[in-house]
Amino acid sequence: MRVIIFGAGGIGGAVGGHLARVGHDVVLIARPGHVKAINDNGLRLVTPGQTYVLHVPAVEGPEKISFGPDDVVFLCAKGQHTEEAMRQLRAVTADVPVFCFQNGVRNEELVSRQFPRAYGVMVRIAGVYLTDGEVTCRRDPPGWLTMGCYPSGTDSLLETVAGGLRSAGFLVKVSPDVMRYKWGKLVMAVSNAVYSLTNANRRDVDFIIQATQKEMEGLLAKAGIAWISDEDQAKEWPETVMPLRGQLILKVKDSTWQSLARRQGTVESDFLNGEVVRLARRLGTKAPVNKGLVTLSEEMARKRELPGKYTPAELAALLGISRGT
Incomplete structure (x- = not known):
C-alpha cells in the first residue's frame, strides 16, 4: 500500500511524516514552497520526544504521480479546497480510494461524486504547519482517528489502513457509523x-x-x-x-x-x-x-x-x- 497525502499541512504532514518514519511508502502533495523545502532538505517532523528529518517525495499535484492499484489517497486539504482537489485527481485516475482526513461533514459527499470508494475519518491530531518544510505534531500518541465507509459500513481496506496508522503510533477505531463521530467533532470545531x-x-x-x-x-x-x-x-x-x-x-x-x-x-x-x-x-x-x-x-x-x-x-x-x- 502506498499512501498519497493530498494536502501535507498540519494534519497531512503529521500523518504522512509518522507513516514515513516507520517505513511506509508515502508521497506528499503540497503547496510549491512546502514541496521545494521538503525535496531540498527533507520533511522536518517535530514531536514531543524527538525531531525527525524524513526524506519523503513531495510533488505539487497528482498529475506528477503514476497511480497504481495499491494506492490510497488521504485527503487532508481543508474543505474549501476539496472540489478542486477532486477535479485534479479525477484528471489522472478514475478509481482510487479516498479517505477524508478533514473537519466537517460535507467532504465525503463531494468526494463520492467523483470516486465511489469514499471514506470518512474523524481526526483528532494537534498538527501545526506554519513554516515550509516543517510540521509539528504536538502530542504523543500523535492522535486518534475514527474511520469508516461513507455513508456507512466497513470493509477490508479500512482494516489495512487502520493497521498502517496504528503502526505509526495513532489510536484508530473502525466504525460502521463514522459520520456520527464527524458530526460530534463538528460540534467542537x-x-x-x-x-x-x-x-x-x-x-x-x-x-x-x-x-x-x-x-x-x-x-x-x-x-x-x-x-x-x-x-x-x-x-x-x-x-x-x-x-x-x-x-x-x-x-x-x-x-x-x-x-x-x-x-x-x-x-x-x-x-x-x-x-x-x-x-x-x-x-x-x-x-x-x-x-x-x-x-x-x-x-x-x-x-x-x-x-x-x-x-x-x-x-x-x-x-x-x-x-x-
Whole structure:
C-alpha cells in the first residue's frame, strides 16, 4: 500500500511524516514552497520526544504521480479546497480510494461524486504547519482517528489502513457509523472561528463557544441527526482520555487560526459554522451566531488579517451574545 497525502499541512504532514518514519511508502502533495523545502532538505517532523528529518517525495499535484492499484489517497486539504482537489485527481485516475482526513461533514459527499470508494475519518491530531518544510505534531500518541465507509459500513481496506496508522503510533477505531463521530467533532470545531477571531484563551471566550455550540446542538436535535459527544466517546474508547506520553505547549491554535496566520486568503469556516447555517435553512430557521462567525472569519481571510482582530467583548457584541446567553 502506498499512501498519497493530498494536502501535507498540519494534519497531512503529521500523518504522512509518522507513516514515513516507520517505513511506509508515502508521497506528499503540497503547496510549491512546502514541496521545494521538503525535496531540498527533507520533511522536518517535530514531536514531543524527538525531531525527525524524513526524506519523503513531495510533488505539487497528482498529475506528477503514476497511480497504481495499491494506492490510497488521504485527503487532508481543508474543505474549501476539496472540489478542486477532486477535479485534479479525477484528471489522472478514475478509481482510487479516498479517505477524508478533514473537519466537517460535507467532504465525503463531494468526494463520492467523483470516486465511489469514499471514506470518512474523524481526526483528532494537534498538527501545526506554519513554516515550509516543517510540521509539528504536538502530542504523543500523535492522535486518534475514527474511520469508516461513507455513508456507512466497513470493509477490508479500512482494516489495512487502520493497521498502517496504528503502526505509526495513532489510536484508530473502525466504525460502521463514522459520520456520527464527524458530526460530534463538528460540534467542537465550530469554536475554531472564535479562537481565530479573538486569539483568546478558552476561559475568556467560553461563553461565546457555549452559545455557538448550543445553537448547533439545538438544530441537530430538531433535525434528528445523531452525533457523539466527547463524554460518550470517552466511555466507548477510554484510551482517548488516558494521560499523554508527551505534549508540546505552543501558542499556535487550530487550523483556522493557522490559515489566518499564514495569510492564505481563505478559511474553512463555511465547512464548519457554515454547515450549521445550511442545516438551519433546511429546517426553516436561522443560526445567527454561526452565520456571524462565517462572515467575520471569511472577511478577515480575504483581507489577509492576522488572528486576534477582536476582543472577546467585541466579538460577543457583534454576534449578539451576552455572558448570560
